[in-house]
Amino acid sequence: MSDDLDIDLNFEGIRVSTLRGERPIPFNAYIQIGGRQILYCRKGDTFEGERLNRLKSKKLDRLFILEKDREKYNKYLQDNVDEAFDVHSKKDLLSRTLIVQGHQQAVAEELMENPSVEEHYTMAKASCIRFVEFINKNDLALKCLFSLKNEDFGISQHGVNVAALSLAILRNFERPEVNITKLELLALGALIHDIGRQKINLPMETKRSEMSKDQLKIYKSHPQAGIEVLRELSHFDEVVLNIVSEHEEFIDGTGFPQNLVEREINPYSLIVSVANTYDRLVSLEGKSQAEALKFMIIDSMGLHPLDMMKALQTALKKGSLIK
Numbered sequence: 159m160s161d162d163l164d165i166d167l168n169f170e171g172i173r174v175s176t177l178r179g180e181r182p183i184p185f186n187a188y189i190q191i192g193g194r195q196i197l198y199c200r201k202g203d204t205f206e207g208e209r210l211n212r213l214k215s216k217k218l219d220r221l222f223i224l225e226k227d228r229e230k231y232n233k234y235l236q237d238n239v240d241e242a243f244d245v246h247s248k249k250d251l252l253s254r255t256l257i258v259q260g261h262q263q264a265v266a267e268e269l270m271e272n273p274s275v276e277e278h279y280t281m282a283k284a285s286c287i288r289f290v291e292f293i294n295k296n297d298l299a300l301k302c303l304f305s306l307k308n309e310d311f312g313i314s315q316h317g318v319n320v321a322a323l324s325l326a327i328l329r330n331f332e333r334p335e336v337n338i339t340k341l342e343l344l345a346l347g348a349l350i351h352d353i354g355r356q357k358i359n360l361p362m363e364t365k366r367s368e369m370s371k372d373q374l375k376i377y378k379s380h381p382q383a384g385i386e387v388l389r390e391l392s393h394f395d396e397v398v399l400n401i402v403s404e405h406e407e408f409i410d411g412t413g414f415p416q417n418l419v420e421r422e423i424n425p426y427s428l429i430v431s432v433a434n435t436y437d438r439l440v441s442l443e444g445k446s447q448a449e450a451l452k453f454m455i456i457d458s459m460g461l462h463p464l465d466m467m468k469a470l471q472t473a474l475k476k477g478s479l480i481k
């Protein structure tokens with residue numbers, strides 16, 4: 159049977175964000191239309207540049223492969239991700255970042271969809287260990303992340319940006335009283351910090367500055383909605399849970415949902431709050447990197463610890479995102 163005539167065969171879904179880079183796919187990928195699978199990407203196709211942009215602009219999050227190709231898909235995934243994370247890789251940083259970004263996004267989506275599956279949590283944590291190394295070894299990875307097209311921007315892509323920013327902030331400040339050891343937990347918490355947004359009825363692209371009173375009320379319920387999903391799950395680390403519930407808190411007590419003040423907020427959550435506010439301004443409100451930083455330092459003075467704001471500024475400079 160030709161590869162184009164895969165009629166009456168069994169299909170399974172794969173995440174579009176896992177198809178990235180110049181490595182040719184060793185399987186056909188299908189799109190589902192009206193309950194039928196139609197060939198969409200051929201064996202041998204690659205996913206960078208125009209093809210990737212076209213795929214992203216369709217806002218699909220799943221394609222389909224034949225069940226019999228599962229092993230080929232797994233191998234493609236493994237090789238692609240291993241090469242992207244490899245510190246000795248000869249590939250350029252932008253291509254590697256694109257693959258790492260897609261992979262982390264897929265990991266976040268998998269975990270947010272099925273948080274009760276402990277295996278997803280363990281895998282996400284393992285992937286975050288590699289992500290920490292990747293971000294810490296490549297100051298310019300931040301710039302690469304922000305250069306990605308934004309058409310399919312959602313909770314998981316925001317999560318990847320916030321995770322990278324959080325790690326970059328942490329690298330650039332020192333506080334003797336803050337003992338942060340498990341960086342992968344900071345990355346993981348940041349990656350899924352907005353899990354509660356899946357439970358509230360408000361599109362991700364709604365700008366906070368344009369929300370009505372009622373929308374704002376719904377919006378402010380998302381940390382609580384997230385914690386309600388995770389509370390009973392014993393495999394989640396406390397740090398991650400703290401980040402989910404505290405990432406919208408500000409040090410002066412004007413954040414939500416608990417109006418905590420600085421000493422009551424976990425240091426990991428403080429970092430994620432800075433990163434989260436910044437990425438929201440850039441990726442969702444459309445501010446430039448410099449405008450977002452200025453807004454946080456001047457207009458929102460007193461909401462975030464000054465040393466963390468300085469660390470963010472240093473990280474952005476090192477990443478060539480601001481002058």
Ligand SMILES: [Fe+2]
Pocket residue numbers: 351352380405406434
């Ligand atoms: Fe949030």
Ligand SMILES: [Fe+2]
Pocket residue numbers: 316351352434
């Ligand atoms: Fe967020």
